[in-house]
Amino acid sequence: MDIFSQQLINGLTYGSLLGFIALGYTMVYGILNLINFAHGDMVTLAAFLAITIAPLAVAAGTLAMIITLAAVVVSVCIIAILLEKIAYKPLRAAPRLSLIVSALGAGMVIKNAIMLIWGANPRIFPRNLFPAGLAKFSDISVSYLSVIILLLNILVMLTLYIFINKTRVGIAIKALSTDYSVAELMGVNVNNTVMIVFLIGGGVGALGGMLIGASYTTVTFSMGFDYGIKAFIAAILGGIGSIPGAMFGGLLLGLTYTFCSGYVSSAWANTVTYLLLIILLIFRPNGLFGRSLVQKV
């Protein structure tokens, strides 16, 4: 199989994973104007929780995978809600920078808690959590996992798109993202809506974390930051606050990074990726699809 197709699939896979994580960032930022720095660490937490829970669920036989997935997602969602209540809610009226530092601190806590519990060394992710094996399309072989990731990517995006635009809660989320104070005055229950956003971001992120573990076999307690930053960049690229944008930005970033890694050099892949982002932001300060904010003077 030729290099190009292989890189393409790798890039799309990596990009989809970034998209999962970017969703959490973009939704939280859309509502609270907050970069949830702790998000990447929660994604990591999901992977590590899976490492611990999977062996315990083996006893359930074929249901093991579903139980593990569910347990991890639920746990991360709970922690996401706790995170919001402890580190963000008290600071709703505080200056933006205080929120940023609080988020950084929360991320630090989660990251180091993972290190203290599971150790500083890389751990191996359970191999049997997702179906293994290769599918063959003419002369291209793609792993089942990649297919699952790509399909889930589309599925999640569609589901969320419908949710945001067709349900009451979704519209409330949209309202808060557009104009926080007015939405509040119009009777949107801010606390519940914010909680739901964190739930969604946390849940999808947890899924992403486990898929990352399955894709790359080893996980380390510190891997959250790199994924997190790339995911946030993806969210910006696609236009912050936009759900399809997050997925699209993730794919774009994933492909860029992978092709650079493959064709130029893996040592410089990060550099090229970040350079592209910077150049893009110079010419389009609101990302690819973002709208500029009109200031009332």
Added chain:
Amino acid sequence: MKRKLLIAVLLVFCTIYPIFANSAWLTIGATFFIFSLVALSQDIVLGRAGVYDMGHAIYFGMGGYIFAILVTKLGMNFFAAAFAAVFLPALLALAVVTPVIHLRGDYFLVVSIGLNFIFTQILNNNPFRLTGGPNGIFGIFPAPFMGINFSSSVFIYYFAFIVITLTIAIMNNFDNSRYGRAFYFIYQDDLAAASMGINASYLKQIGFMMSAVLAGFAGVLYALEYSAVSPETFSVDQSITFFAIVIVGGQGSLPGVLLGTFAMFVLPELFRGFADVRYLIFGIAMVAMMVMRPRGLMPTKYGFYPKKLFGGDT
């Protein structure tokens, strides 16, 4: 009056410190000064001009590495190498920051992180065999001059002490000047400031250059103190630490920033035994600090006007 007394006591303490401090503690003292210098430089950009710079370790690193390369690879003398290492970061800061200075806060933040990553990747990849890769550059011993051994602990301590004291005095001057106050105006409302003829981009660039000079100086001091530089000292994690110090300590607040540096860099030395949980505690402290005192430990007080002219101050 109480404040002047406190400052005098601190100055005396710092001056006689090397007499009773052993070599390890001398290093801690000098390191405190060095990291305070970087934190102060971060405070100019973040605490005064209000730019969300989370890649400030770059300028610290530029100073350290430029000094290291000039001394070890080109055999330059101390003065020339230090001069270059202090002022080149300012030029590079200007070149790099100018195209992106107009970006809104959070986007600038991400760009600055990206730049930091690029910087450390360059250091790690050892292009043209200049930067020494992940191990960095060691053996930085500039030739002595007129009997002064630049690598002696005592010399470095006093050098750092003088630099930081001068910096604090100068920054204090700056805050009470046309430009220093203009920074506060930009931070409060850059549109209103513009309507008063204040060009925010221009001032931010000046702020960046000033802070790059200070951070570069800190880099030189660091290279002298440890006779080595390596990429981890100038990583994004470090930048985040400096960022947090300024916000937790209080933006634009001198005592706040010093306190924050003490907490993040000196306390860990005192509690070496708890090395593992150190960052966990920091994280908890950061969240707690922000929730309890969102404006920082010792936030700046505005409301200045000269006592003599108006009688009494706020």
Added chain:
Amino acid sequence: MNNPPVNNIILSVRNLTKSFYALKAVDNVSFDLSEGEILGIIGPNGSGKTTLFNCISGVIKAETGQIIFEGNDISGKSMDIIAKMGIRRTFQTIRLFRDMSVAENIYSGFYTKSNQNLFHALTHSGLYGTDEKLAWESVKKLAQFFLIDGYLTYKADDLAYGLQRKVEIARAMLSEPKLLILDEPAAGMNDSEKTELSEMIRVIAKNTTVLMIEHDLDMVMDLCKRIIVLNHGMILAEGLPEEIQNNKEVITAYMGPDDYRIYGPGA
């Protein structure tokens, strides 16, 4: 007493148009402003007055048209450059430096007059001392003129709305601008404050050209020698207060199609 009109034209707006997406906020507006006059811009809400001021002062860029100040084309120039040329303004939503003292707020007007350079700022040497003294004394004098010198030490945010407006105007006046643009300066003031403000504007107008938006029609008719009425982004009428008061189209624009008169001084 207003000065007799001087024929020297200080500001010239030509065919200015500014749209926000499909909405033409300012539609082909042209007018001249003579040096020393007080020109009032009135019109119903949403008629484009503030957008016009934003174009002139550099907050936004108009699509077409020209703005010429003292012979220089300032259309599209940035705010700080326009400010340096001698145009200062106040804002519809008051934009003071909230956490800073009243004194510091007014001091910001001295920025363009100050002679301190970076070296002076860092070392407090040379002309620093005299420059600072001059700055703060100007602040105090101006505060006394505006009757707010008792509030110099107060945090700007702590002041009542009417007082904040005065601080904003004082801040704009410190640099002795050639053109002062006021966006609804009397908003939120009671009658005695408005009378005080009118007097202050009259004194200001002796040395400064004033361009103002105001909804209080009594005040406008009293202060302004000339009035322009905007509606839907276009100039509806232009002329002396008495002419505007009796202009049928203006009355219709404000009141709807009924035969009411706007009561002003001398009606």
